[in-house]
Amino acid sequence: MTPNKDVRADRRTDVGTRADTRADARADADVAEIARLLPAPDRRPLPHTQHLHHKEQLMQHIDRDRTDSPARPARPAFSARRLLRPAILVPVTALALAGILTTSVVLTTGDDTATTTTASRDVRPAAALLDQISDAAGKNEELTVRDDQFAYTRQKDQGADLTSGKAVMEPLKESESWVAQDPGPLRKLGIVKEDGETLPINAQLGDTEGTPEGFGRPTYHWLASLPTDPDKLLHFLYAKTPESDDQERDQAVFERIGGLLGGVTPPKAAAALYRAAAKIPGVTKAPAAHDAIGRHGVGIAREDTTFHTRTEWVFDRQDLTFLGSRSYLVKDTQYGKKGTLMSSEAILDFAVVDKAGQEPSRARES
Template identity: 65%
Template sequence: MNDRHDKRADTDAGTAERDTDLVEIARLLPAPAPWDLPHEQHLHHKEQLMQRIDHDQVASQPRPARRLLRPAFLVPVSALALGGILTAGIVVTTGDDAPATTATRQHTTSGTSSAAVLLDRISLAAGRGDALEVRDDQFVYTRSKSMGADLTSGKAVADPLRETESWVAQEPGPLLKMGITKTDGEKASNINAQLGDTEGTPAGLSRPTYNWLASLPTDPDKLLTYLYEKTPKFEDSKQERDQAVFEQIGSLVGGLMPPETAAALYQAAARIPGVSKAPDAHDAIGRKGVGISRDDKTFGTRTEWVFDKKDLNFLGSRSYLVRDTQYGKAGTLMSSDAVLATAVVDKAGRAPATAQQS
């Protein structure tokens, strides 16, 4: 009897651990859905879905369920169907909360050294852009294309590429309605305040407006310290802190951003251990460029940011397996997106006459 009880306990523990791994790996996988958000936001719809996951975990598991909070943007960009689970862009962290020390920031391999050189060039290019005057009553418009892998079958199956437009309110807030988004020309859906923000979501990492981004430190060391302190972290997470901060930066770049802030973010990224150059990177629509990447050793995935080879403008991002896992073989694409255009507009729902093309 005791042997049967012990075996059952071992099975339950193994199942719970696999379920946790499924939820965490899904953070990389944007799935095409009417709520597919562009590179600028991880917002209300994912929060709703993750709250549902939390509720299901409480109902089905004897141990307390962990709440997974999403970052503000999509690093890549939407929710993923994982059986009965939908999730994406989750920043989950563990380990030391302090930023990397001077010693750990030393670039000890040729890969990280070349990444630092490339990020310095990208930073200089970003810093030469024109700062904008964005009023609180305006909206930031983004048009993008993205795809993700569906894990419902237990294997990564690529879903179709979809085009998304979004109009994000620039009021400092807090706001209950933060803008609208629509996919493949379908009817627009509201981007609502995150669950728990009963009085609305203010500007910040959860809703980075242009003027809030302009308020961030432009000294890369101070900015990196801020990000290590403010990037969400959770108990029982398997993801290392450096990867979480790298993905937080990735969730911010690519949208409409003040030049000085963009320059500082790329310089901050160069200081994260494990960041490498990816010379043959390409985005969701096949535009080839140079890339910056970092491997998540826990899940065997690589996240890449893709930049135009000529002007070093941000093109998009992608994530794929770098080792064989239960979801597929090394090289299996998990998510990909491409930023097509950005602009500032006066009214949500209207495409701009002109937009900054990526």
């Protein structure tokens, strides 16, 4: 009797298994049919700036979900550049380049015309301009920045909101930020003051143990550790920039350099960053470049052929001081027409201060 019961039990198990298999197959077929009927997903990436913007919006929702207080204000949607680059004594997106450069290379401020040189340097217009910017950056004073100090930056910026499927430009806003130079990792990176509210800047999305110094938070001391030889630095940047089918490789490295052009940068590191940028294919001059408040200057630019955006860095014509940056569409896309502005910023003031919330004027007087 027992053997027959076991056989019947095995048969029932086998029948149940076959039934489950058929059900799984039907479910897979249903999923495949639904996928066939739906339109293909748009696999084009957001620009790096907007990608970080929406990451910050997600963090706002997470912050609200973690608190029981409905009156707690949401964190402001910081620009991607401010999230990526703390600024001390220099702009968020580039280095303050003091002094007019005296060099044999002739600076041209118009279209990409011929450039003369008496030295064995790259004479392409963009490379020649970056060479001058590099020389100016290399002449800056080496600073002593303590780990307990903060980067103060006052700027005006705006970015396009893409949540509707179209680029909707947000109003130009002025903000002040104080970013810690502690190597970390830190859960609270500093504070920001915008629209009359002072709120914390939290660690980047995914940094559950805090954000350490590095590409996402380039402190002065971390920047000092970078290779100062332009070729070695460029090799390092390519090696540390993740590959992606959704973004042109050279553009990704160009943006990575842009993410490091802020904060108090050691002169040798600053010079190497600009000379490394000059070696990236597709980098050009931008003779009509201007920042968020309309200040015109000489510019360095590169176009992303994947997402069809152009990013420009703007420098003062006389002393090569960084003024700001902007990016815009260079081709009609689903987000807007050619020429649609995607982001823009202008640096107004910057300093090193001892405490978060301290005004630069007080720091200079002390």
